[in-house]
Amino acid sequence: MSVWSLDARWRGDSPSSLDDASVAPAVSSRRAFLLCVAALAIPVAGGVVAYIYQLTQGLSVTGLNDEVFWGVYTVDLVTFIGFSYGGALVSAILRLTNASWRGPISRIAEATAVVTLIIGALFPIIHIGRPERLWEMFVRPQINSPQLWDMVAIGTYLLATLVLFSLPLIPDLARLREGNGIGGWRARLYRWGSFGWRGTEVQRRTLNRALTIVAIAIVPLAIMVHTVLSYAFSLTSRPGWHSTIFGPYFVIAAVYSGIAIVILASVAYRRVYRLEKWIDERSIRFLAYLMVAMGVAYAYFTFTEVTTAGYVGGREEAPVLYGLMLDRYAPLFWGFVVMGLVVPVLLVAFRKTRTIAGITIAAGLVVGAMWLKRFLIIVPTLAPSLLGDSYGSYTPSWVELMVTVGAAAAIPLLLVLLFRVVPVLSADEIEELNDQVRS
């Protein structure tokens, strides 16, 4: 195996073999890696500083108030965990259906699922004013508390995504045990993590069976866990949230935005490390088709939600809907509809714009618009007071924005660190799928 480096990338070279391509981020220039880490660590550090400031000053430094008591932090929680479910579901469903094009993107999808879940799971802690009391949930658990079950659901899902991410690594780490130009602790990790893999019939059968079981388990698990997250809203009697469609509405949103983030990550690695030969355009295009299908489904859910509430026009629902569609939040709502539903679908629908660049723009719009949609689910619903005719307002403070930017930057930072260690491509799986296609 030759050692491909970022120097080669600067010369416009593409990795010459699948093994070289899979370790391209791991063997690239150390200086470029450190620069990238430093650039991403700056906003992350800013977010940490802002959180420490919030910790010392209390939640009064946020824009939250008596009426709008959930804000950007809750938006971040739902959005980041949604990214995770999307990544894991894509990987699991494509594995179960044995989609031949999944190979190049499965590792990135699984890693994205793990990383975004870890970041998203921090937000319930960031949102509480006294995080030092969190341990009470472990030592004095209240079995009927939705908070406890949220924690259990996220923890269970994290375990499942870690398993889905780590088991397929075994054959790939085995390929890197020797002769890859990577030494030191990473070489020791590859030897330990490959568990003596030799690619025998029994080993392959055992691994494939385990992966199939985990993939089967993770699909209902992801759906249930994100439904539990939606219960934080729909199990309240608040107009605008108390809706039976919230479970599937949240799940579709998660898959929609999750596919978009997988596209963005795949395109970024494809471009930076010249992996065009391995992460082919077909895989990105098929992902885009899936994303658009989810987008259309999400548009249907949005239409159903608005139509059902608006047609009846109940005394409590009407001000929420009016504020959302025609008044204070109308620019944001219609901005979401255009930028999050219409434009991405059109970009993928037309052959002329169905290029890597067009798909990347569509995915970027989806990620931004779905963050905005979560904001529109939370804030306009809380703004009209349930006591009298007053109308609350909420503007995120600089602290909340810095924490959000820091968390968003932490996702690529963790991916960069992760793929410095583990292969970015599931080389063994790609070869296996190619063999299947050839035979």
Add this chain to the structure above:
Amino acid sequence: MSGQRIRNLLFSLGLMVFVIGGAAPVAAAGPDTTTLTLELKEPAKPDIPYYLMARLVDAEGTGISGESVSFYRKVEILGARLAYLGDAETDSTGVAKIAFNPSKERSEILVRFGGSDEFAAGETAGTVTVPPEAVSSFGSDDADTLEPLRVVMPRLMAVLVALIWIGLIWIVLSTTRTIRREAEGA
């Protein structure tokens, strides 16, 4: 004691008398105190419902009319909470009443008067008892019958989650063990 100090003392005492004497009527001008009492009116005939009756009286014991009174039942569903039964307006004798469909032989009832400009807020609680034959089957206001679900469901969920954790960990351990054993065998 000098004459000046005696004059200062007398002035202070006079000021205190003036302030207290002036403030007393202001303090007395607040809302009148009220008393709430609760009783259960039994039906004269089987097809007539029970009524929860609350009587709102002022400090002299005179009924206060035209005020709204709220009735709640203490229930245990996802923790102790109050199930709202309804509001009623007091009549000329100060009595407010709502029909009551008991789901248990003993029910703890809370009655609240929110207060007004004239009358102070108040509340009272009491236990009402009905004979077993008067207890109705499940009704829409009857949250207590969900109690078994409240107990069983979270525990079932806990078992399910534990099984998922055990299953996932077992898959990882058994897979890696088989792979390692096969490698050693090879």
